[in-house]
Amino acid sequence: MNIGVLPRLTLARGFTLTELAVVVAIIALLIGGMLMPLLAQDDVRRSQQTQKQLKEAIEALIGHAAANGRLPCPATAASNGQESFAAGGSALNGNCSNFQDGFLPAATLGLAPTNSNGLLIDAWNQPIRYAVYTGTINGVVNPFTRIDGAKGATMPELGKVDALSICVSATGIAAANCGAAARLADRAPAVLLSIGRNGAIGGGGADEAANLNGDAVFVSHDPAPAGAANGEFDDIVVWLSPNLLFNRMIAAGRLP
Template structure:
């Protein structure tokens, strides 16, 4: 005599359900983390690309503009948030050597990936609209922007004697001017503070967790002169 088959209870036990839920939670968490990392990397890459475009636009501006003496010059910073470089005084001097990038004058995007303006500093001798710059120009303190790898500038000087420095204040945006023209809170990081204190020294290094995330760009005077010679400008 054969016995009838015992009926099986179908479905999951509570323990099995719990394991499945834990696995789903872990997968979702991992995906979210990965998406956020990817988004940060994309924003950072976009800003790095924009900084390269800014350098190209500045080189193009110098090649296509002549001061009263016929020599080239670089644009003044914008300080009233209209994107247009500030008008020069009668002697050709910019009212301020540092401000936000004159994005309208240069025909570029207004802000970095985090909707903050790029900070722009130009050396006095490279931005005079009456007397332009030239090869062999005397190097005065006003013409020596430099970029170091720390705020004290006591280790490595990455570049000096620079005509121009442009920077994004990064994802944390601390020390930047926002798209609306408002000043963001300042950073407590010494290296980030150095990038917002309005003097000739800047800091560039790899990001530190929860701290420095500025992206700094500059044009070597040799690249500037080389590009102008290639464009046929007398120097």
């Protein structure tokens, strides 16, 4: 009797753990390779959107000065987007509660979008900060935030005084000016600041810290990674040109 040869059986089998790990690693690399450009593009988009907001805010500040003869005081986290005066302060004396470490008064200026505290937010949902010069010029205290203070101080004297300074690095700066650091501006009546993508956690570097210490000196330069000499930097800083402010106030009859 012939004994037939049994047909050969082909056994199906699944992936081994090693093979699965390789597949997962390849997929992760592919996704990571796609995500990095997307994240970079998102940062660029948010940065451009925020820069547009800051330019619009500068125009709103100039408009307020032209209409009221003064710049508004900064808001606080508790002032619901309204400018905040110190005890006994008012538009008549321009005495703000926090001249150089406050927020843009969105409600006073009629700007949006705002957060639950009424503060204008940037594209990273962080409140936009605002600083305005405090000091005495030609015998006039708080000349930029009191009604017709700039007129009383006179343009020639306003043009001589170091107001808010913007430097290219925190290295070598002083509390009142850029010191040994190169400067971008040193007579700015007001400064606007977006603390950027890392604002929620804080960059921790010297340059970003200089923008949040409440003095009259700020730092602005191109974005820098965490390994940079003065730490990560993604702040966006813009400032009000005194000449532009004077020009618009002259046109509105608020100067000279």
